[in-house]
Amino acid sequence: MSPPPTQKPPCDWSCSAPPPPELQVPGPSTGFPGRVAMELGLAGRRALVTGAGKGIGRSLVQALHAAGVRVVAVSRTQADLDSLVRECPGVEPLCVDLADWEATEHALGSVGPVDLLVNNAGVALLQPFLEVTKEAFDTSFDVNLRAVIQVSQMVARGLIARGAPGAIVNVSSQASQRALTNHTVYCSTKGALDMLTKVMALELGPYQIRVNAVNPTVVMTPMGQANWNDPHKAKVMLDRIPLGKFAEVENVVDTILFLLSDRSSMTTGSTVPVDGGFLAT
Numbered sequence: 001m002s003p004p005p006t007q008k009p010p011c012d013w014s015c016s017a018p019p020p021p022e023l024q025v026p027g028p029s030t031g032f033p034g035r036v037a038m039e040l041g042l043a044g045r046r047a048l049v050t051g052a053g054k055g056i057g058r059s060l061v062q063a064l065h066a067a068g069v070r071v072v073a074v075s076r077t078q079a080d081l082d083s084l085v086r087e088c089p090g091v092e093p094l095c096v097d098l099a100d101w102e103a104t105e106h107a108l109g110s111v112g113p114v115d116l117l118v119n120n121a122g123v124a125l126l127q128p129f130l131e132v133t134k135e136a137f138d139t140s141f142d143v144n145l146r147a148v149i150q151v152s153q154m155v156a157r158g159l160i161a162r163g164a165p166g167a168i169v170n171v172s173s174q175a176s177q178r179a180l181t182n183h184t185v186y187c188s189t190k191g192a193l194d195m196l197t198k199v200m201a202l203e204l205g206p207y208q209i210r211v212n213a214v215n216p217t218v219v220m221t222p223m224g225q226a227n228w229n230d231p232h233k234a235k236v237m238l239d240r241i242p243l244g245k246f247a248e249v250e251n252v253v254d255t256i257l258f259l260l261s262d263r264s265s266m267t268t269g270s271t272v273p274v275d276g277g278f279l280a281t
Contacts, residue, residue: 043068053080
């Protein structure tokens with residue numbers, strides 16, 4: 001039996017770590033030389049990322065910052081934002097609980113022009129169908145769906161008023177298209193998010209605003225590692241993934257960067273799996 005292929009080390013998106021010398025090219029003055037900026041042409045744009053304090057959102061902010069993008073980082077946890085700003089000077093922190101409609105309206109009302117939006121904030125409250133509570137339902141739909149509508153409306157209205165093109169990426173899940181035990185409400189919110197993505201693409205397309213979703217499998221964030229460290233639980237899921245592994249954060253970040261960039265200028269209304277083939281089974 002041949003040994004498994006050697007995998008490259010995880011990409012380090014931290015703002016203090018430059019790319020290896022062979023990949024460095026002249027880039028923006030806002031940080032270290034950035035091959036991302038040269039490849040994707042994102043430098044100089046302004047992005048808003050929700051759920052920016054941890055996991056995918058935090059790594060995405062680091063990558064965008066490294067690419068010369070001006071980033072507004074939204075999180076409900078001030079300590080996470082404080083440490084993120086220390087890592088990435090120049091990032092604009094915005095602390096708000098997106099489950100609170102009025103607070104979100106107030107906080108984002110004066111955020112200024114935004115070219116790129118990533119709706120990454122989300123909650124996963126897992127309960128069997130017969131035990132689903134009103135509280136879990138309301139919280140999940142408030143954050144995973146309603147907040148996406150509210151924040152996207154605010155950004156899209158600004159783009160339209162400026163006559164500017166834009167790109168929006170919604171972070172969905174493989175759970176939008178496959179039933180998972182104890183995921184009644186979570187699967188429902190992500191299924192709704194996929195359809196919201198398509199309707200947004202339909203209605204915002206005439207204004208040259210593209211809207212897509214990424215649909216990851218389990219991602220090895222600290223939370224993902226904690227939730228899937230049981231070997232039996234992990235095996236059940238891994239057996240359904242043709243590539244036989246969970247996603248790394250960089251796999252999702254790379255896909256989001258592509259969808260934000262002009263390299264995907266004819267892609268809108270899509271739900272892009274980052275799942276190792278899970279949805280193909």
